[in-house]
Amino acid sequence: MIDIHCHILPGLDDGAKDLEDAVAMCRMAAADGIGTVVATPHCRNGVYQNSEQTILPVLEQLEEHLKKAGVDLELRPGADIHIHPETIPFLRQNPRLLLGGRYFLLELPAQSIPPFTRDFIFESLLAGFIPIITHPERNTIIQGYWKGLEEWVKAGALVQITAMSLTGAFGGQIKETAFQMVRMGMAHLIATDAHSPRRRPPILSQARKILETFFGPEQAQAMVKEIPEKIMRGQTIDAPLLKMASPVQKSFFKRMLGGYLNKK
Numbered sequence: 001m002i003d004i005h006c007h008i009l010p011g012l013d014d015g016a017k018d019l020e021d022a023v024a025m026c027r028m029a030a031a032d033g034i035g036t037v038v039a040t041p042h043c044r045n046g047v048y049q050n051s052e053q054t055i056l057p058v059l060e061q062l063e064e065h066l067k068k069a070g071v072d073l074e075l076r077p078g079a080d081i082h083i084h085p086e087t088i089p090f091l092r093q094n095p096r097l098l099l100g101g102r103y104f105l106l107e108l109p110a111q112s113i114p115p116f117t118r119d120f121i122f123e124s125l126l127a128g129f130i131p132i133i134t135h136p137e138r139n140t141i142i143q144g145y146w147k148g149l150e151e152w153v154k155a156g157a158l159v160q161i162t163a164m165s166l167t168g169a170f171g172g173q174i175k176e177t178a179f180q181m182v183r184m185g186m187a188h189l190i191a192t193d194a195h196s197p198r199r200r201p202p203i204l205s206q207a208r209k210i211l212e213t214f215f216g217p218e219q220a221q222a223m224v225k226e227i228p229e230k231i232m233r234g235q236t237i238d239a240p241l242l243k244m245a246s247p248v249q250k251s252f253f254k255r256m257l258g259g260y261l262n263k264k
Helices: 019-031 052-069 086-094 117-126 140-144 145-156 163-167 172-183 205-215 216-234 247-261
Strands: 001-008 036-039 076-077 080-082 105-109 130-134 160-164 187-192
Touching: 001 117, 001 160, 001 187, 001 216, 019 216, 036 160, 036 216, 052 076, 076 205, 080 086, 086 117, 105 117, 117 130, 117 145, 117 163, 130 145, 140 145, 140 172, 160 163, 163 172, 163 187, 163 205, 172 205, 187 205, 187 216, 205 216
Parallel strands: 001 036, 036 076, 080 105, 105 130, 130 160, 160 187
Antiparallel strands: none
């Protein structure tokens, strides 16, 4: 599996607090069946001003420690970039933080959608940069209003949902929203968005099993490996893998998900 969103580098943001934490997270990821982790510290959120200059040396240091510790895990550089008017110049100045040379993680605020979001996404696409909108299921506005997200996806943006959203660790509302996004074809991949070896660990296998149960093994494989792999290679993701459900499918999902979602 490939995890394209993980705060695994020590001391750069609110993720791994030190090298010990980082190595522990890497061990957990490898044991869970993750072969590649993209290290994505927060950038441009007014608190963490990371760039290639801060990220690459720490990533290399962690790689050396993993070799000495015998942890078989590939690390790639990336960034979790908060939406900001200066993001496009930042991407041009820090090309090694792009995935596959053109994809980048775009984080919205948790409880709002900036008024310039639509224009920003279209400008990014026109500039040749494809945003991967991270965990929109956790945005309180999007939970009740899908039109904006649907418009962004149709334009060419991708959507990443968090593994712990599918397992219910963030609550029933977020879990329900995550399921709906997958069912409606508005989610392309899942990632851990891990921040620690304890409270928010780098585990994908539990969410993968849930996807296999409700959407089938092909869909699960696509969301944890095939689509992330294409992103890392810079290949085009033509469209969400799942199409809009038919009336019969909607009835099935309503019955099945209703029982599952009510468990927590």
